[in-house]
Amino acid sequence: MPLRTIITGTGSCLPDRVLTNFDLEKMVDTTNQWIVERTGISERRIGADGEATSDIGLKAARAAMEAAGVGPEDIDLIVFATITPDQPMPATACLLQAKLGARRAAAFDISAACSGFIYGLSIADGMIRSGSARRVLLVGAEMLSRVTDWQDRSTCVLFGDGAGAVVLEGTDDTASGVEYVRIHADGTLWDMLHIPENFIRMKGNETFKVAVRTLEALVIDTLRENNLQASDITFLLPHQANERIIRATAERLGLPMERVIMNLEKVGNTSGASIPIALDEAVRSGRIKRGDRILLEAFGAGLTWGAALIKW
Ligand code: ACO
Numbered sequence: 001m002p003l004r005t006i007i008t009g010t011g012s013c014l015p016d017r018v019l020t021n022f023d024l025e026k027m028v029d030t031t032n033q034w035i036v037e038r039t040g041i042s043e044r045r046i047g048a049d050g051e052a053t054s055d056i057g058l059k060a061a062r063a064a065m066e067a068a069g070v071g072p073e074d075i076d077l078i079v080f081a082t083i084t085p086d087q088p089m090p091a092t093a094c095l096l097q098a099k100l101g102a103r104r105a106a107a108f109d110i111s112a113a114c115s116g117f118i119y120g121l122s123i124a125d126g127m128i129r130s131g132s133a134r135r136v137l138l139v140g141a142e143m144l145s146r147v148t149d150w151q152d153r154s155t156c157v158l159f160g161d162g163a164g165a166v167v168l169e170g171t172d173d174t175a176s177g178v179e180y181v182r183i184h185a186d187g188t189l190w191d192m193l194h195i196p197e198n199f200i201r202m203k204g205n206e207t208f209k210v211a212v213r214t215l216e217a218l219v220i221d222t223l224r225e226n227n228l229q230a231s232d233i234t235f236l237l238p239h240q241a242n243e244r245i246i247r248a249t250a251e252r253l254g255l256p257m258e259r260v261i262m263n264l265e266k267v268g269n270t271s272g273a274s275i276p277i278a279l280d281e282a283v284r285s286g287r288i289k290r291g292d293r294i295l296l297e298a299f300g301a302g303l304t305w306g307a308a309l310i311k312w
Helices: 021-025 032-039 053-068 092-100 113-129 187-192 204-225 243-253 271-284
Strands: 004-013 017-020 043-046 077-081 106-110 135-143 161-171 177-185 235-238 293-300 304-311
Touching: 004 053, 004 113, 004 271, 017 021, 021 032, 032 243, 043 161, 053 092, 053 135, 053 161, 053 271, 077 092, 077 113, 092 106, 092 135, 106 113, 113 135, 113 161, 113 177, 113 271, 113 293, 113 304, 135 271, 161 271, 177 204, 187 204, 204 243, 204 293, 204 304, 235 243, 235 271, 243 293, 271 293
Parallel strands: 077 106, 077 135, 235 293
Antiparallel strands: 004 161, 004 177, 017 043, 135 161, 177 304, 293 304
């Protein structure tokens, strides 16, 4: 059985339509200045009519598979992290399996909101190291615009649509790969952030405070459990919810912002897609290089949260 799980390819897809803060000024009582100061977000992408979560997931998946040099028949398992599935049933992972022609792959969705990618990474790592799957396609994709109340200024300025994907495989080389992954939940706080009927409802300020507190403890625990110092981390790659939350986490770690990967200015909060989109951009631009150690962290509805360490 393989000793480690490595990411052999990354991909992402952002819908073409850009919705800027200035567009939002015309839709709700808000200003570009408020949104930038309170969140760090300037624009986000919105899926086209008829474009489904599985469609953008497919584009991200194809890009990741091409980068990994694998075909549809090479995939044993598709894990799809989303809170905006095409339909409640069947799993969007199954729709993606059909679109890809990945006939050998088992397929299921996971619902862990913004922590979906870290949850998926934990599952993929476990399945690969136990010998249950050789190659896993992990996709995080969301059409949050479909569950956004465009009349609620406290949430509609935050979210965007997008997809990211990675291909994971086993290796016996312990010099690289997933070094650590840990996931958590607290269902007693389910009502901080939920979709009671059609739209996302969030106790924004309370969620903000719990997020900062939880993530600060999470990154410090991650270092401690792995006997690492902040200087051992090349990049912090956080879930892209709010620049102020990200800055607080980096500060607690003592990491300068040059060592934080952040793209929320252009994409907003894409929930389960946010980490794999930012990862793909950083890999393709050459910012993340072989030998770098990346600390991933996320916090979201559930509540759920989690962290991972990856040596590239
Ligand atoms: N434009 C202008 N004013 C606004 C807007 C807006 N878009 N939204 C809210 N306001 C107002 C409020 O009405 C309030 O006014 P009041 O003081 O007169 O009552 C004031 O701004 C302050 O509102 P707060 O909610 O206290 O603002 P806060 O600084 O907390 O920022 C935000 C709001 C950005 C939503 C922040 O709370 C946040 O980022 N929360 C956490 C989000 C998060 O991490 N979610 C988890 C992941 S998401 C997932 O899992 C899908």
